[in-house]
Amino acid sequence: MTPASIQTRRDLARFLQAQMVASRLPWTPAASPDEDEGEGASGRTQVKTYLLEAHAHEGPTAEPLEFLRSIGSLLGLTVSETKDGDLFRLEHSNGDDFWCDTSMGRFWRLYTTADVERTDRLRDELVAASPWLDNVWLPPSVLENLPQQTRTELQTFSLSHDRRPLHRADTPMPDVDYVSMRVWASRAAETLAKLRRHEVFPRAVSIRSVRVRADADSGSEEFCVSEYFHHGKVTTTGNSFDVHTQLVVQVVTFYRALVERIESVFGLGYGSDRQGLIGNPIHIPVEWTSGDIEYAVSRMFSAAHPFRLWGLPEKVADSHYRARAVDLHVGQTFTVDVTPSYVTIHLPRGTCGNTVIRFLAALQFHVNSETGKTLLQ
Amino acid sequence: MPVTHLELLNVVLTWRFKEPGWPAVLDEAGYLVSAVGAEFMLPDRRRKVVPDVCATCPPRGITTFIEVKSGHNAEDEQLERMLEISPSDLRDLSFLSIPRPDSHKVQILYVCNSSDLDALAAQVQGPRVAVAGFDGERWKVAGDLVDSILGRKLRNAKVELGTDIPPLIPFDRDSPKTQIARWVVPELVGLLMQGGGAFSADGILERTHKLVLDVMRPTGPGSKSELAPLRRRVAEVLNDLMTNEFSAWLERSSNEPRWHFMRNIPHEPAGRIRELRLLSRLSQRALRRLGEPPEKQLRLFDF
Numbered sequence: 194m195t196p197a198s199i200q201t202r203r204d205l206a207r208f209l210q211a212q213m214v215a216s217r218l219p220w221t222p223a224a225s226p227d228e229d230e231g232e233g234a235s236g237r238t239q240v241k242t243y244l245l246e247a248h249a250h251e252g253p254t255a256e257p258l259e260f261l262r263s264i265g266s267l268l269g270l271t272v273s274e275t276k277d278g279d280l281f282r283l284e285h286s287n288g289d290d291f292w293c294d295t296s297m298g299r300f301w302r303l304y305t306t307a308d309v310e311r312t313d314r315l316r317d318e319l320v321a322a323s324p325w326l327d328n329v330w331l332p333p334s335v336l337e338n339l340p341q342q343t344r345t346e347l348q349t350f351s352l353s354h355d356r357r358p359l360h361r362a363d364t365p366m367p368d369v370d371y372v373s374m375r376v377w378a379s380r381a382a383e384t385l386a387k388l389r390r391h392e393v394f395p396r397a398v399s400i401r402s403v404r405v406r407a408d409a410d411s412g413s414e415e416f417c418v419s420e421y422f423h424h425g426k427v428t429t430t431g432n433s434f435d436v437h438t439q440l441v442v443q444v445v446t447f448y449r450a451l452v453e454r455i456e457s458v459f460g461l462g463y464g465s466d467r468q469g470l471i472g473n474p475i476h477i478p479v480e481w482t483s484g485d486i487e488y489a490v491s492r493m494f495s496a497a498h499p500f501r502l503w504g505l506p507e508k509v510a511d512s513h514y515r516a517r518a519v520d521l522h523v524g525q526t527f528t529v530d531v532t533p534s535y536v537t538i539h540l541p542r543g544t545c546g547n548t549v550i551r552f553l554a555a556l557q558f559h560v561n562s563e564t565g566k567t568l569l570q
Numbered sequence: 571m572p573v574t575h576l577e578l579l580n581v582v583l584t585w586r587f588k589e590p591g592w593p594a595v596l597d598e599a600g601y602l603v604s605a606v607g608a609e610f611m612l613p614d615r616r617r618k619v620v621p622d623v624c625a626t627c628p629p630r631g632i633t634t635f636i637e638v639k640s641g642h643n644a645e646d647e648q649l650e651r652m653l654e655i656s657p658s659d660l661r662d663l664s665f666l667s668i669p670r671p672d673s674h675k676v677q678i679l680y681v682c683n684s685s686d687l688d689a690l691a692a693q694v695q696g697p698r699v700a701v702a703g704f705d706g707e708r709w710k711v712a713g714d715l716v717d718s719i720l721g722r723k724l725r726n727a728k729v730e731l732g733t734d735i736p737p738l739i740p741f742d743r744d745s746p747k748t749q750i751a752r753w754v755v756p757e758l759v760g761l762l763m764q765g766g767g768a769f770s771a772d773g774i775l776e777r778t779h780k781l782v783l784d785v786m787r788p789t790g791p792g793s794k795s796e797l798a799p800l801r802r803r804v805a806e807v808l809n810d811l812m813t814n815e816f817s818a819w820l821e822r823s824s825n826e827p828r829w830h831f832m833r834n835i836p837h838e839p840a841g842r843i844r845e846l847r848l849l850s851r852l853s854q855r856a857l858r859r860l861g862e863p864p865e866k867q868l869r870l871f872d873f
Contacts (some may be wrong), residue, residue, distance in 0.1 A: 194820075216618060254743065321839075322837065324763055324764045324765070334756070392764075425576070430604045448612070461587070461738075461780070461781045462780055462781055462783075462784065462785075463784030463785055465784075467602060468602065468604055468623075468626075468667050469589075469602025469603050469626070469668070469785070470583075470586055470602065470603040470604075470781065470782070470785060471602075471812070472781075473587050473588045473738070474587060474588065474589055474590065476588075476590045487868060488871075490868060491868045491869055491870070491871055492871065495848040495850075495870070495871060496843055496847065497843065503759050503763075503846050503849070503850070504756060504758070505752065505755065505756065505850065505853050505854065505857070505867070506868045507752065507866045507867065507868070508865065508866055508867075509734055509866075510732075510734050513734055514868070515737075517740075517752070517753055517756040518758075519756050519760045519763060521761045521763055523763075523764075524760045524761065524762075524763030524764035525760060526756050526760045526777060529739070530734075530736070535590065537590055537736075538587075539736070539738070539781075541777070541780035541781060541783075542780065543780070549575060
């Protein structure tokens with residue numbers, strides 16, 4: 194089967210399953226230093242699924258096809274329909290093929306088997322090209338719970354925690370300044386638990402990715418081994434695309450529930466069904482790890498990585514800062530109050546819950562890995 | 571220390587939400603806030619009254635008009651008008667959901683600084699009328715509230731010390747220009763990130779006042795709301811920015827209350843961050859020119 198001959202979701206599943214099988218090699222640590230594909234003798238790369246959140250209905254175009262065509266034209270992508278109305282083929286001028294499955298509403302799945310460096314870049318360009326498209330962000334605490342929630346086996350995980358962006362370079366860091374590691378261990382879950390129990394990296398165990406094995410419920414030999422990254426990328430090998438799909442759908446369903454819960458419980462504004470103001474502020478207790486909060490606040494709203502928020506923070510009282518923040522991914526605004534003991538977010542009704550999840554993920558990666566866990570459960 | 575009308579109004583709105591440090595007395599007493607700064611028509615369909623907040627408790631069949639006073643002078647006529655409104659009027663003229671007008675009750679609650687409580691309470695005595703004076707931590711209630719549950723919750727409520735009043739309504743028609751600009755500028759940046767184009771003062775208010783905009787709209791035919799003067803203040807700030815720090819960014823469409831962006835934020839990452847930082851510097855400069863004290867502003871870093 195060639196990419197051009199794929200006309201249905203079933204065709205795509207058969208094609209990608211063949212790629213999964215072909216890319217499967219005996220796994221060794223040396224072959225896969227991080228998220229790199231570990232391309233082997235077969236020359237095949239792993240199947241990649243990029244989880245995206247689309248707001249095409251709010252953007253200049255109402256239909257996914259038109260929306261994809263409008264941003265695809267900027268990026269050298271030719272977008273064509275398939276026989277499945279919500280599956281689209283994206284053909285890059287460099288020869289790489291992508292398929293975008295929009296059947297899960299606002300949560301899209303972008304599949305490809307092309308080289309990871311090029312496909313990561315294209316995903317970044319797609320998201321940057323429109324405020325109506327964003328990654329699905331899986332915060333460290335969500336990734337950590339993923340094996341338990343999906344009843345899969347944790348095979349390996351990576352950590353990434355970096356306090357340096359919010360900390361003055363000229364002042365000493367009290368304990369950990371950064372952690373970056375990938376753990377290969379026969380009992381990954383136990384190892385992770387030990388890291389926590391012994392406080393090897395206090396408040397800095399921020400999961401960047403988890404690799405899990407999922408087996409078919411039927412007791413057959415069908416399985417997949419998938420690595421879920423914090424920015425919504427999933428790389429997969431194994432022998433069953435169906436098992437991979439079931440797992441992805443489970444993760445997206447959980448993520449969708451999380452986003453929608455944040456929007457419905459906390460979105461502040463008028464609720465027409467109740468004929469009155471509804472919602473609530475989001476109150477997040479924070480144990481800061483950077484000594485100078487004013488510096489951290491300046492950094493958070495400087496438009497730079499990792500928060501990617503623009504704002505004009507003001508000092509409203511001693512050690513109390515406030516900013517009307519612009520989420521540079523989507524151009525929506527919300528209000529953030531920062532004090533030495535908490536962060537409060539006022540999220541206007543209609544603002545995407547994804548904005549809050551990304552903000553919490555940044556706090557977990559750069560301030561304290563334990564921040565906001567309850568909210569993300 | 572006495573607080574402004576807008577701050578008192580925001581204090582009242584904290585009663586509806588679970589704001590950290592603030593007691594949610596309206597929420598706990600089962601109330602919904604159904605109007606803020608909206609006109610209510612009187613039965614003669616000519617006269618109107620504009621209470622600051624209208625809150626309704628459907629389970630117990632009570633509507634409370636809340637009037638915020640930053641001074642101690644009440645307008646007699648305003649109180650009379652509020653007392654004149656019947657539950658049927660609320661249902662028929664203002665389209666509030668009042669399932670049983672016969673048993674529904676309407677009460678009036680004035681909210682003021684505690685220093686004005688006695689003087690105000692002396693002016694607005696009567697059945698169904700009470701006054702709550704706020705001292706920064708607690709409310710002292712004079713008069714009788716029809717709803718004893720709300721009265722009890724209000725008397726027992728306490729604000730955590732050191733908690734600032736949240737800007738649920740960020741500015742009103744009387745706010746200084748600098749305060750309005752502080753909220754308008756981020757919305758300009760948000761619009762730029764969404765592709766720029768043209769926008770109106772209403773478009774900005776849709777974003778800054780998202781929380782209350784729908785409950786600020788007119789409540790029935792022929793009624794108006796606080797929106798018109800707010801719109802004028804936003805337009806005033808936009809014109810100011812356009813002729814000063816944002817002259818290279820904003821232009822006003824001739825003869826129309828609309829503005830459009832003359833340039834866009836580039837897609838390319840380095841150019842994008844350069845322009846966003848330029849906007850930060852211009853914005854801080856604008857706020858200082860409009861009178862914002864330098865100590866309120868945080869230092870901008872080029873990270």
